[in-house]
Amino acid sequence: EAGVTQSPTHLIKTRGQQATLRCSPISGHTSVYWYQQALGLGLQFLLWYDEGEERNRGNFPPRFSGRQFPNYSSELNVNALELEDSALYLCASSKRVSGSGELFFGEGSRLTVL
């Protein structure tokens, strides 16, 4: 069974540009979560999507947005990039009706803003 896949693995942008990151959840999982991990900092919760709807949002500005498609894949968009947006962006998936709360993470997309 394929795990959570993310693309691209690495992305380099300049300040002011937009970045789009993509995530494919494990087959059968309907929930997708996005996290940001900046260098030296912990994992910060960004967004949670389930059944195509945004269910929860972390403490991030509106220029961080995303969506979930009918096939449950998701993309994260970061507009007006700033230097401090440089980080590892992690996607995770889980079953919506899950008693375990177990999240399966991808390997991440490393965004570098110059």
Add this chain to the structure above:
Amino acid sequence: DAKTTQPPSMDCAEGRAANLPCNHSTISGNEYVYWYRQIHSQGPQYIIHGLKNNETNEMASLIITEDRKSSTLILPHATLRDTAVYYCIVRPNSGGGADGLTFGKGTHLIIQP
């Protein structure tokens, strides 16, 4: 989510049991204890979770004190590949899927050869 307290780092000799403590003194009755780990530059990996009974799986054992204010993750025979940051998280299990897990700073476990 209730807050957790973990030591920032620990060492353990290869082949020995690694015991990672976690304090969660404000845990609520409906909150579970979860453990994840993150090997350098990889995505976090789920290890184990429990409510009040001790749990064991192929990766680790979880010991939760009777008052549920603390727990210990046990890796029975640590290997070099167990070197990672280990996160202890408490959260309610709504049964409707997990909302955002709150990761703290975790414990950086270093397995020494």
